[in-house]
Amino acid sequence: MYMERVRIFDTTLRDGEQSPGVSLNAMEKLQIARQLQKLGVDVIEAGFPITSPGDKEAVSLIAREVKGVVVAALARASALDIETAWEAIKEAESPRIHTFIATSDIHLKYKLKMDRETVIERAVAAVKLAKKFTADVEFSAEDASRSDLDFLCRVVEAAVKAGATTINIPDTVGYAEPEEFGEFIRKILEKVPVMDRAVLSVHCHDDLGLAVANSLAAIKNGARQVECTINGIGERAGNCSLEEIVMALYTRKDVLPFYTGIKTEEIYRTSKLVSNLTGMPVQPNKAIVGKNAFSHESGIHQDGVLKERTTYEIMNPRLVGIPESRLVLGKHSGRHALKERLLELGYELTEEQLNEAFVKFKALADKKKEVTDQDLEAMMEEEIRKVPETYSLEYFHISTGSTIIPTATVGLLKEGEKLEEAATGDGPVDAIYKAINKITGLAPVLEQYSINAVTSGEDALGEVVVKLKNGFGKIVTGRGVSTDILEASAKAYLNGINKLLFDYQMKGEKQ
Numbered sequence: 463m464y465m466e467r468v469r470i471f472d473t474t475l476r477d478g479e480q481s482p483g484v485s486l487n488a489m490e491k492l493q494i495a496r497q498l499q500k501l502g503v504d505v506i507e508a509g510f511p512i513t514s515p516g517d518k519e520a521v522s523l524i525a526r527e528v529k530g531v532v533v534a535a536l537a538r539a540s541a542l543d544i545e546t547a548w549e550a551i552k553e554a555e556s557p558r559i560h561t562f563i564a565t566s567d568i569h570l571k572y573k574l575k576m577d578r579e580t581v582i583e584r585a586v587a588a589v590k591l592a593k594k595f596t597a598d599v600e601f602s603a604e605d606a607s608r609s610d611l612d613f614l615c616r617v618v619e620a621a622v623k624a625g626a627t628t629i630n631i632p633d634t635v636g637y638a639e640p641e642e643f644g645e646f647i648r649k650i651l652e653k654v655p656v657m658d659r660a661v662l663s664v665h666c667h668d669d670l671g672l673a674v675a676n677s678l679a680a681i682k683n684g685a686r687q688v689e690c691t692i693n694g695i696g697e698r699a700g701n702c703s704l705e706e707i708v709m710a711l712y713t714r715k716d717v718l719p720f721y722t723g724i725k726t727e728e729i730y731r732t733s734k735l736v737s738n739l740t741g742m743p744v745q746p747n748k749a750i751v752g753k754n755a756f757s758h759e760s761g762i763h764q765d766g767v768l769k770e771r772t773t774y775e776i777m778n779p780r781l782v783g784i785p786e787s788r789l790v791l792g793k794h795s796g797r798h799a800l801k802e803r804l805l806e807l808g809y810e811l812t813e814e815q816l817n818e819a820f821v822k823f824k825a826l827a828d829k830k831k832e833v834t835d836q837d838l839e840a841m842m843e844e845e846i847r848k849v850p851e852t853y854s855l856e857y858f859h860i861s862t863g864s865t866i867i868p869t870a871t872v873g874l875l876k877e878g879e880k881l882e883e884a885a886t887g888d889g890p891v892d893a894i895y896k897a898i899n900k901i902t903g904l905a906p907v908l909e910q911y912s913i914n915a916v917t918s919g920e921d922a923l924g925e926v927v928v929k930l931k932n933g934f935g936k937i938v939t940g941r942g943v944s945t946d947i948l949e950a951s952a953k954a955y956l957n958g959i960n961k962l963l964f965d966y967q968m969k970g971e972k973q
């Protein structure tokens with residue numbers, strides 16, 4: 463069967479980072495970008511450089527460091543935005559400027575306060591300016607799905623004639639319905655003959671839970687680029703989920719004769735990394751990457767799967783990189799066994815990294831009888847999130863109960879010096895955090911605190927994720943893992959504090 467290629471434009475680092483409460487620093491963005499490149503996306507939208515110096519710096523870093531993939535930067539249809547976007551991506555191997563302006567009457571009237579002719583002029587000027595910097599220019603008609611079709615077609619035609627090589631049709635507010643959206647795409651291609659010079663892309667939001675369905679309908683009607691994010695994160699209800707659209711195309715190639723360049727075995731690891739670094743958990747029933755996506759609960763289903771996997775499984779979990787869960791190592795396991803198992807899980811470590819991992823593994827194996835794949839992954843994810851440890855946890859003592867005021871004594875190490883403070887709080891976690899504040903002199907706002915069991919059983923590892931906000935409004939995510947939830951809480955808070963301090967150092971700001 464003849465199959466056509468669909469390009470995957472990943473906007474996890476731009477639209478995904480616009481998810482409420484998500485803020486990634488430059489190193490975290492770089493880590494995700496490297497994994498996206500490994501995953502095989504065609505385009506990484508690295509950010510929106512005009513929005514902050516930090517974002518511009520992160521985009522530049524990705525442009526310099528990540529090769530073998532197109533690196534895009536977003537810009538409104540204005541000279542300053544486009545020049546700033548170019549500044550940020552000019553060192554990329556394959557740079558793309560992505561410029562946009564809204565085309566719906568509602569946006570023209572209330573947001574832009576512009577008439578239609580001015581919008582066309584701005585779009586053309588923006589594409590022409592971007593074209594001076596790079597041949598690869600994408601133009602988006604924001605709120606396209608609620609725009610008048612004839613006007614939209616005029617804008618699209620003008621943008622292609624000005625030099626746009628990709629035309630993106632966003633369903634910005636997630637309003638479209640699949641059949642209608644498919645028709646819309648087909649009509650644009652019919653009415654704008656010059657579209658044979660450009661790739662038609664779609665960018666669907668998930669406000670009605672239809673982002674993947676709308677993107678598939680668009681592909682069936684001629685779209686050849688899909689904009690999506692890992693775990694479907696993004697503005698409001700998020701974007702079309704990369705893993706869902708890719709696996710739908712892969713699994714149903716019988717009715718969807720298209721392929722992508724995605725290495726599906728990297729999907730699960732990418733999902734984990736994004737969830738970890740953004741602090742946005744993946745819901746258990748999330749398609750493809752949720753904890754339950756391949757779990758069979760009912761006896762009838764379990765029986766069926768044991769007899770023949772395909773009775774209740776349309777995809778092999780191995781295909782998306784989900785490791786088979788099995789008990790592996792114990793406290794007598796050696797370095798070699800650990801190295802081999804980590805390699806199977808996809809972690810290729812240097813000798814130095816292996817030494818560090820081995821020390822952690824031994825400490826964990828002392829507390830747990832058996833160390834499972836999930837334990838190892840949790841341990842490695844803690845490594846992934848690591849920032850220079852200005853403060854590390856040396857010890858803590860808690861005195862608490864239903865009739866006494868919770869009191870914590872905490873000992874931290876800073877450059878070899880032991881620092882100790884005690885504090886009382888509303889509960890044991892609050893007392894620990896207050897003691898840490900006293901030592902570090904910082905008092906960030908605890909915006910979010912969540913606790914989860916990463917593994918099962920009595921000696922399960924608990925994972926605490928916190929979001930901390932400093933006085934400048936900067937939000938960081940801290941994470942800590944331990945068999946003791948109070949220790950996990952302390953580690954998560956310190957991880958957040960160390961990140962805030964790292965951020966100050968990077969920016970040369972005062973604490």
Ligand code: KIV
Binds near residue numbers: 603605630667
């Ligand atoms: O949703 C949207 O319209 C966007 C554009 C900037 C592409 O994110």
Ligand code: ZN
Binds near residue numbers: 477632634665667697
């Ligand atoms: Zn969007």
